[in-house]
Amino acid sequence: MTGPLHLRGPAVPPTTADERLLDDDRAGAPWVHTDPWRVMRIQAEFIEGFGALAELGPAVALFGSARLGAGTPEYALAEEIAAGIARAGGAVITGGGPGIMEAGNRGAAGAEGVSVGLGIELPFEAGLNDWVHLGMSFRYFFVRKTMFVKYSQGFVVLPGGFGTLDELFEALTLVQTRKVTQFPIVLVGRDYWGGLVDWLTDTVLAHGTISEADTRLFTVVDTAEEALAALAPCLDPLPDGPEGA
Numbered sequence: 001m002t003g004p005l006h007l008r009g010p011a012v013p014p015t016t017a018d019e020r021l022l023d024d025d026r027a028g029a030p031w032v033h034t035d036p037w038r039v040m041r042i043q044a045e046f047i048e049g050f051g052a053l054a055e056l057g058p059a060v061a062l063f064g065s066a067r068l069g070a071g072t073p074e075y076a077l078a079e080e081i082a083a084g085i086a087r088a089g090g091a092v093i094t095g096g097g098p099g100i101m102e103a104g105n106r107g108a109a110g111a112e113g114v115s116v117g118l119g120i121e122l123p124f125e126a127g128l129n130d131w132v133h134l135g136m137s138f139r140y141f142f143v144r145k146t147m148f149v150k151y152s153q154g155f156v157v158l159p160g161g162f163g164t165l166d167e168l169f170e171a172l173t174l175v176q177t178r179k180v181t182q183f184p185i186v187l188v189g190r191d192y193w194g195g196l197v198d199w200l201t202d203t204v205l206a207h208g209t210i211s212e213a214d215t216r217l218f219t220v221v222d223t224a225e226e227a228l229a230a231l232a233p234c235l236d237p238l239p240d241g242p243e244g245a
């Protein structure tokens with residue numbers, strides 16, 4: 001496995017690199033000396049990530065709850081979607097953790113596709129799930145997020161909590177502000193996402209804080225078949241690429 005040091009048990013520090021970076025520790029003035037060095041470490045993490053993923057090929061990022069494990073319908077659906085992406089020739093990139101992330105890696109690995117896990121250092125012990133083939137653990141959330149966006153041509157978002165919502169809204173903001181070329185953003189589970197979609201229309205759009213066009217930046221689906229159809233534009237071989245030539 002590539003990526004920085006892996007620590008377990010008592011070797012796991014009580015705070016994360018993100019927390020230490022973001023905490024205002026100016027009281028003791030050492031920030032003058034430490035933050036510039038952190039920048040070097042952040043750079044190194046970007047370089048390592050770019051290096052690990054540069055030759056990945058077409059990929060779809062799959063997001064969802066760390067808490068919905070094997071035996072849940074969401075896990076089964078995520079596994080099915082990931083297998084479909086792999087069969088269509090796409091790599092599947094997840095957060096490398098448990099729950100829906102594991103389902104995504106498991107589906108890709110089971111279909112003999114490329115299964116990528118981009119893990120994150122957390123204050124409690126966690127590791128990459130067993131189905132990750134190409135994995136890296138990041139110290140900094142923002143570096144890891146860059147990797148998801150840079151190396152994926154589509155996002156699939158299954159039911160999840162704050163982490164999943166953060167990933168969804170980051171993608172929407174990047175597309176809305178044209179920081180990235182528009183790519184498919186597929187929300188899976190009409191029941192789960194319906195309330196949010198209604199709120200976006202009835203409250204956010206109604207207040208004029210997003211536009212009508214913004215409500216069309218994502219697609220809501222229920223089945224693996226629908227999800228794969230919505231992702232088709234980013235999985236179809238490029239006309240002058242090796243597959244389509």
Ligand SMILES: C/C(=C\CNc1ncnc2c1ncn2[C@@H]1O[C@H](COP(=O)(O)O)[C@@H](O)[C@H]1O)CO
Nearest residue numbers: 063064065066067095097120160161162163164
């Ligand atoms: C909560 C537990 C473990 C968390 N481990 C994670 N490992 C990797 N990535 C994670 C983890 N937790 C959250 N993420 C990222 O956010 C999304 C899921 O967050 P949610 O709040 O659960 O929806 C996911 O897509 C990851 O990228 C112990 O069970």
